[in-house]
Amino acid sequence: MGRKFQKDRAYAQELDKMDPLKKVRDRFYVQPAEIYMDGNSLGLASKDAEEALRRMMETWKKEGIKLWDALFHYAGKLGEMSAPLINANPDEVVITGSTTINIHQCISTLYKPTKERYKILVDDLNFPTDRYAVDSQVRLHGYDPKDAVKVVTSSDGRLIDEATVIEAMTDDVAMILLPTVLYRSSQIVDMKRVTDAAHQRGILIGWDLCHAIGAIPMDFKDIQPDFAVWCTYKYLSAGPGSIAGLYMNCKHFKETPGLAGWWGNKDETQFELKHEFEHQHDASGWQIGSPSFLAMAPLEGTLTIFNEIGMTKIREKSLNITAYLMYLIDEKLSQYGYTVGNPREDSKRGGHVCLEHDEAYRICKALKTANIIPDFREPNVIRLAPIALYNTYEEVYKLVETLKDIIVNKKYEAFSNERTLVV
Ligand SMILES: Cc1ncc(COP(=O)(O)O)c(C=O)c1O
Numbered sequence: 130m131g132r133k134f135q136k137d138r139a140y141a142q143e144l145d146k147m148d149p150l151k152k153v154r155d156r157f158y159v160q161p162a163e164i165y166m167d168g169n170s171l172g173l174a175s176k177d178a179e180e181a182l183r184r185m186m187e188t189w190k191k192e193g194i195k196l197w198d199a200l201f202h203y204a205g206k207l208g209e210m211s212a213p214l215i216n217a218n219p220d221e222v223v224i225t226g227s228t229t230i231n232i233h234q235c236i237s238t239l240y241k242p243t244k245e246r247y248k249i250l251v252d253d254l255n256f257p258t259d260r261y262a263v264d265s266q267v268r269l270h271g272y273d274p275k276d277a278v279k280v281v282t283s284s285d286g287r288l289i290d291e292a293t294v295i296e297a298m299t300d301d302v303a304m305i306l307l308p309t310v311l312y313r314s315s316q317i318v319d320m321k322r323v324t325d326a327a328h329q330r331g332i333l334i335g336w337d338l339c340h341a342i343g344a345i346p347m348d349f350k351d352i353q354p355d356f357a358v359w360c361t362y363k364y365l366s367a368g369p370g371s372i373a374g375l376y377m378n379c380k381h382f383k384e385t386p387g388l389a390g391w392w393g394n395k396d397e398t399q400f401e402l403k404h405e406f407e408h409q410h411d412a413s414g415w416q417i418g419s420p421s422f423l424a425m426a427p428l429e430g431t432l433t434i435f436n437e438i439g440m441t442k443i444r445e446k447s448l449n450i451t452a453y454l455m456y457l458i459d460e461k462l463s464q465y466g467y468t469v470g471n472p473r474e475d476s477k478r479g480g481h482v483c484l485e486h487d488e489a490y491r492i493c494k495a496l497k498t499a500n501i502i503p504d505f506r507e508p509n510v511i512r513l514a515p516i517a518l519y520n521t522y523e524e525v526y527k528l529v530e531t532l533k534d535i536i537v538n539k540k541y542e543a544f545s546n547e548r549t550l551v552v
Contacts, residue, residue: 132449134456144453144522150446156434157366157519164501164524169340169481169514172366177430185426196422201396204372204420205413210432211374214342214440215357217349220411221379224361224372224425225392228339231358231375232262232306234415237387238377239333239355240304242270248279250297250305250332252289256312259337263306287314287470287483294318295326304333309347309357310340310479313506315471317345317479321352328353339363342374344447344480346440355381364480364516365435367428375415382410390417434518446517447480453522454482454515457529465536470510481514484532490548491541492532498540499531 134140145151158174159165165173188196208222215222226234240249247270249263260278267277281297283289289311298305305327310317320336327334335356341347343364349357357376361367385408386393393414395407408414435443455469470483486492486509493505504512515525535541 132452132456134453136457136460138523138526141453141522141526144449148446148522149442150438150517151521153434153438154519154521159519162500164520164528166513166515166520166524166528167502167504168366168516168519169344169363169512170504171362171369172343172364172431172516173519174368174427175366175431175434177433178366178368178427179430181428181430181433182423182426185422189422200420200422202413203422203425204392204416205411207372207425207428207432208374208412210429210436211342213436215338215347215349215376216351217376218379220413221349222374222376223412223416224428225375225413225416225420226373227370228337228358228360228373229258229262230388230417231373231415232259232335232337233266234375234386234388234417235335235356235358235377236263236266236304236306237269238384238415239335239381240266240270240387242267242272242277242303246301246303246331247272248277248299248302248304250279250281250294250302252281252283252294252307254283254286254289254311254313255306255308255337256339259306259308287311288316288472289318291319291323294323298327298330298332300330302330302332304335306335306337308337308340310338310344312340313470313510313512314483315340315479315481315512317341317472317477320347320354324352324354338374340479340481343435343440343443346444349376353378361428365428366431366518368424370424371428372421372425375412377412377415379411382414386415386417388417392416392418392420438518443517447515448475450515450517450520450522450525451478451480451482454513454525454529457525458482458484461529461533462536465533467532467536480516481512484511484513485509486511488536488541490546491544492535494544495535495540496528496531498543499535501528501531 207224209219264274333355338359342359359374470485
């Protein structure tokens with residue numbers, strides 16, 4: 130807010146010189162001829178992640194089965210390392226499963242519908258996997274999602290209005306699942322306000338942090354949600370299919386996991402291999418099966434970077450570089466049909482810019498041909514994420530020049546509008 134920028138390239142270079150995080154870029158595998166703007170979808174690999182994975186391989190090579198001695202609590206250790214990102218207690222976080230599995234795990238643990246209170250409240254802009262999981266969870270209890278899943282609709286297809294969500298918290302709602310940052314419009318939903326309102330009405334609430342974790346700081350000690358889930362392959366750069374995060378508020382530690390497995394058993398008795406499940410009373414009790422060490426190790430590397438720098442500095446740069454991008458869009462692109470679809474206020478926008486254009490799909494294709502990697506989201510969104518840890522202001526400058534060139538010189542016309550499988 131209140132930032133002043135200039136339009137020329139020399140100014141972008143000046144911003145890069147003054148960037149306190151400029152050296153961190155060298156720790157990432159940035160391809161020399163490419164401008165990567167898709168770290169909100171799959172973060173770039175880092176040397177730290179690679180080194181952690183190499184160490185894990187060495188441990189396996191040298192130790193074989195003995196590796197358990199060192200790694201028995203690895204999921205919890207990574208949970209502890211993740212906790213500062215959301216200011217949670219270290220034992221409330223574990224690295225396990227995938228976002229979708231963790232939604233199932235948390236809902237199946239905490240959703241205890243009664244005749245009067247049985248609905249789960251969601252929004253119509255969340256990522257579809259959340260909805261699929263919620264629908265199937267109510268079905269498992271014998272309900273029809275058409276009745277038991279209550280959907281708050283966005284008035285403009287971009288934003289979710291917190292007041293509308295709160296109005297929908299009627300006496301028949303048992304639980305709420307919402308995204309913290311919307312994957313398309315980048316809106317930050319006010320977690321504190323919505324969580325407080327839910328709790329005042331006796332409703333449990335969980336958050337999907339996929340587009341928030343590593344992008345914005347969060348304070349769970351203040352917000353006190355019931356549960357949260359997130360993936361680690363976006364801003365946290367832990368690699369494709371990396372293992373996800375699960376937060377369970379300590380007030381629920383006594384609950385038996387909905388999806389129990391032997392890795393949720395108490396440490397002391399796990400290897401007694403008894404058939405009576407004895408639940409571990411911290412977040413690691415929500416693990417199911419054997420931890421996937423090789424898929425977890427890169428996260429150890431990138432969490433080292435995040436904890437070294439801290440979310441305050443990361444957010445500061447992210448806000449500044451995305452504000453710079455919006456400034457250049459306003460100055461150089463608005464006359465070519467481009468509009469900013471995300472909220473402008475710092476407190477209301479996440480780590481990516483939602484750029485809208487009627488030709489968004491073909492523009493994305495043309496960007497890729499120019500070695501700039503965005504991603505496209507239906508119907509008209511070009512998501513652009515200049516990542517605090519590895520993108521530069523000059524890259525943002527070049528991106529905007531290229532977006533202009535694609536329209537002015539009609540370069541998008543070389544591409545078909547026919548949708549391909551992966552966009
Ligand atoms: C908000 C949100 N939730 C969930 C997912 C994906 O879930 P999973 O990590 O289980 O594939 C995504 C993927 O982009 C997402 O954006």
